[in-house]
Amino acid sequence: MDKLFSEVAVLGASGVLLxxxxxxxxxxxxxxxxxxKWQSNVLAALTAAVAYFGDDRDLYWVAALMVAVKGVAIxxxxxxxxxRVGQHRESSPLVSTAASLVICGLLILLAYTAARPLQAMxxxxxxxxxxxxxxxxxxxxxxxxxxxxxxxxxxxxxxxxNAIALLAVLATYGVPLVVELGVFLxxxxxxxxxxxxxxxxxxxxNTLDVDALSRLKH
Numbered sequence: 560m561d562k563l564f565s566e567v568a569v570l571g572a573s574g575v576l577l578x579x580x581x582x583x584x585x586x587x588x589x590x591x592x593x594x595x596k597w598q599s600n601v602l603a604a605l606t607a608a609v610a611y612f613g614d615d616r617d618l619y620w621v622a623a624l625m626v627a628v629k630g631v632a633i634x635x636x637x638x639x640x641x642x643r644v645g646q647h648r649e650s651s652p653l654v655s656t657a658a659s660l661v662i663c664g665l666l667i668l669l670a671y672t673a674a675r676p677l678q679a680m681x682x683x684x685x686x687x688x689x690x691x692x693x694x695x696x697x698x699x700x701x702x703x704x705x706x707x708x709x710x711x712x713x714x715x716x717x718x719x720x721n722a723i724a725l726l727a728v729l730a731t732y733g734v735p736l737v738v739e740l741g742v743f744l745x746x747x748x749x750x751x752x753x754x755x756x757x758x759x760x761x762x763x764x765n766t767l768d769v770d771a772l773s774r775l776k777h
Contacts, residue, residue, distance in 0.1 A: 564612040564684040568729060571605030572688030572695075575725055576667070579698045579718055583659045591714045592637045595721075599629035602721055606728050609685065618728075625724075633717065641710060654705045663698050670694035677730065685729040692729055695722035 578598035582591050603625035610618030654662065667690075674690035699722050702715035 561684040565687050567608050567612070568605070568685035568688040569691070571601060571608060572691035572725060572729060574601040575605065575721065576691045576695045576698070579695055579702070580660070580663060582714070582718070583663055583698065583702065584656060586656070588641045588708070588710060589638070591711060592634050592641070595637070595714050595717055596630055596634040598718065598721055599625055599633075602725055602728075603630060605725070609728050612684075629717070629721070637710070637714065653707060659701070659705065662701060666697035666701060667691075667694035670697055683730070688729045689726065692722055692726035695725060 575598055578594045578601060582594035585591070585594070603622040606618050606625060607622040610616065610622065670693040671690040674693050677686075677689050677693075696719060699715050699719035702718065703712050706712045706715060
């Protein structure tokens, strides 16, 4: 049973990370939103699997909240935001697609090196997925710093939150339900605040290009 649990954990974590790689590969905002949506749903499925193998019923509620908030609500709000500001493509990215994929590969290798101490301390069957969770954190940070559109950076922040949730699920079988509820509320409220700010920026300057906004300071 532990072997099957370990394989499911690694497979699920790989699926979550793959969604981030697909986001890096594409430069279409709708593709970014779709990748985040599927990533959240895969993370929810993995959380449900951990709830089953770990016999933790609270994690079923966490998985359901992930689907509702990150798999449905936030993607719909992101789609509405992209339609309102008229941005559907990450034009002229700071790093080319090929270079981005190479960098992401190197970041994942770095994550495996950084995760060795954690894996050595973790006795849970899910420890094999910990390097993938750390790799997702690195890739999410890369998306944030390499994106020229503010909406792409917002998606990067949301993916970073998914990475932290993935690490919590794999390393500790999740945190208490009340803590997860607080995290979900913070994530949703933070996104809503970012959405309002992006609306105001676009209405004022008619752009969400980070480079264009930086030039306005001068």
